[in-house]
Amino acid sequence: MRYISTRGAAPTLGFSDILLAGLADDGGLYVPESWPRLAAGGTGDYVATALEVMSPFVGGAIAPGAFADMVREASATFESDEVTPLVDLGDGLHLLELFHGPTLAFKDIALQLVGRLFDHELSRRGERVTIVGATSGDTGSAAIDACRDREPMDIVILHPADRVSEVQRRQMTTVPSANVHNVAVEGTFDDCQDLVKAMFADVPFRQRMRLSAVNSINWARVMAQVVYYVVAAERLGGRHAPIAFSVPTGNFGNAFAGHVARHMGLDITQLVVGSNSNDILTRFFASGTMTLDEVVPTLSPSMDIQVSSNLERLLFELLDRDGAAVAALLDDFRATGTTALDPVLHATLGDAWSGARFHDDEVLRCIADEADRSGVVLDPHSAVGLLAARRCRRDPSVPMVALATAHPAKFPDAVESATGVRPVLPDRLGDLFERPERCTRLPNDLAAIQAHVEACVA
Numbered sequence: 001m002r003y004i005s006t007r008g009a010a011p012t013l014g015f016s017d018i019l020l021a022g023l024a025d026d027g028g029l030y031v032p033e034s035w036p037r038l039a040a041g042g043t044g045d046y047v048a049t050a051l052e053v054m055s056p057f058v059g060g061a062i063a064p065g066a067f068a069d070m071v072r073e074a075s076a077t078f079e080s081d082e083v084t085p086l087v088d089l090g091d092g093l094h095l096l097e098l099f100h101g102p103t104l105a106f107k108d109i110a111l112q113l114v115g116r117l118f119d120h121e122l123s124r125r126g127e128r129v130t131i132v133g134a135t136s137g138d139t140g141s142a143a144i145d146a147c148r149d150r151e152p153m154d155i156v157i158l159h160p161a162d163r164v165s166e167v168q169r170r171q172m173t174t175v176p177s178a179n180v181h182n183v184a185v186e187g188t189f190d191d192c193q194d195l196v197k198a199m200f201a202d203v204p205f206r207q208r209m210r211l212s213a214v215n216s217i218n219w220a221r222v223m224a225q226v227v228y229y230v231v232a233a234e235r236l237g238g239r240h241a242p243i244a245f246s247v248p249t250g251n252f253g254n255a256f257a258g259h260v261a262r263h264m265g266l267d268i269t270q271l272v273v274g275s276n277s278n279d280i281l282t283r284f285f286a287s288g289t290m291t292l293d294e295v296v297p298t299l300s301p302s303m304d305i306q307v308s309s310n311l312e313r314l315l316f317e318l319l320d321r322d323g324a325a326v327a328a329l330l331d332d333f334r335a336t337g338t339t340a341l342d343p344v345l346h347a348t349l350g351d352a353w354s355g356a357r358f359h360d361d362e363v364l365r366c367i368a369d370e371a372d373r374s375g376v377v378l379d380p381h382s383a384v385g386l387l388a389a390r391r392c393r394r395d396p397s398v399p400m401v402a403l404a405t406a407h408p409a410k411f412p413d414a415v416e417s418a419t420g421v422r423p424v425l426p427d428r429l430g431d432l433f434e435r436p437e438r439c440t441r442l443p444n445d446l447a448a449i450q451a452h453v454e455a456c457v458a
């Protein structure tokens with residue numbers, strides 16, 4: 001399998017090169033040259049389906065036995081034999097729980113595999129990297145858990161000091177591994193992101209430190225997320241039975257994986273996108289116009305995003321894989337803060353996609369109602385997905401699967417204020433509040449951060 005850039009001006013590469021590169025040289029995102037087709041069959045067994053779905057994307061880049069070991073090990077970090085269990089909510093509505101991994105959010109599904117893939121490929125090449133990233137919460141802990149104790153890498157994660165929840169902070173700072181380095185930046189999440197961008201833009205520094213990233217634009221992360229769409233279909237009537245999904249959305253990586261599953265042959269009749277008050281995506285699906293707005297903080301912080309980077313992959317498909325047209329559209333957006341799709345193209349979105357936005361008060365009411373109705377306790381992100389599933393569902397005879405992306409105990413304050421009951425952490429994280437923390441607090445200053453990264457890696 002070869003990969004091409006969504007902007008059409010970067011070299012075509014194989015799987016292991018796009019794994020390590022992340023972003024393409026022309027600023028675009030890598031996508032496979034063609035979509036493999038799923039065969040009939042599938043029993044709902046997670047590991048078997050994962051191997052079948054992902055192998056064509058990996059191609060010959062990794063020995064099949066080694067890849068199978070990595071998939072098996074990554075899945076084994078989940079505290080459920082089914083890896084991603086389905087919960088029946090009645091009326092043909094189902095919850096797909098994606099949060100049984102080590103850090104209790106769906107990002108573990110992709111990152112547990114990507115950490116192993118990086119380790120394998122870097123070891124094979126005899127290379128070392130320094131992974132740097134900024135986090136407002138979930139990504140940092142999932143990336144740290146995926147990279148801890150891996151010989152060919154250090155990982156440095158910047159988070160905004162005093163602006164992430166205590167659970168989220170402790171999930172990062174209590175990891176005792178020598179290759180894990182947490183930095184609390186005296187600033188906002190945007191400051192952290194700007195610092196990371198500035199470190200990558202400093203070419204001598206980037207080369208000296210061999211900077212790398214595991215962010216959500218990496219194709220390998222999207223690929224790993226296709227699996228649970230297929231697994232859910234297998235468990236609910238088979239790969240060729242109609243099914244619908246609702247996805248609480250931030251960077252659009254999760255939702256785009258559903259689009260890939262459809263390309264591969266699943267009969268997905270509807271993909272619903274749920275957003276919080278940061279609703280650039282739901283406005284885009286409704287109007288065909290993408291207009292930048294301010295980011296407002298909500299109870300679902302992992303979706304407090306305005307520019308959904310993975311949307312570029314959908315635009316590439318919509319524009320008939322014309323990289324120059326994608327680049328022109330995004331240049332227009334960057335320059336003016338707004339851009340509009342051709343109305344004919346926008347109309348083609350309407351059948352496949354729908355979206356709905358929900359404010360925090362509706363989210364809290366949903367968490368309370370669902371706990372009363374079915375006893376299922378949702379986190380605020382998963383509640384957005386379920387609300388959108390109910391609002392946008394078109395055909396009640398087609399099963400609708402709402403993706404549950406975080407464990408309620410990851411957002412205990414919101415859940416307690418909705419239900420009156422504080423959710424408890426699963427056993428394996430039960431002593432999180434007693435574990436010692438390791439973290440360096442630094443000013444929002446590029447030189448200070450760079451000096452610290454140098455010292456961490458030395």
Ligand SMILES: *Cc1c(COP(=O)(O)O)cnc(C)c1O
Pocket residue numbers: 105106107138139216248249250251252253254255302303381382405406
């Ligand atoms: C990251 C995240 C999301 C958003 O996923 P995208 O792939 O960025 O759209 C939703 N919920 C939770 C809990 C997350 O951590």
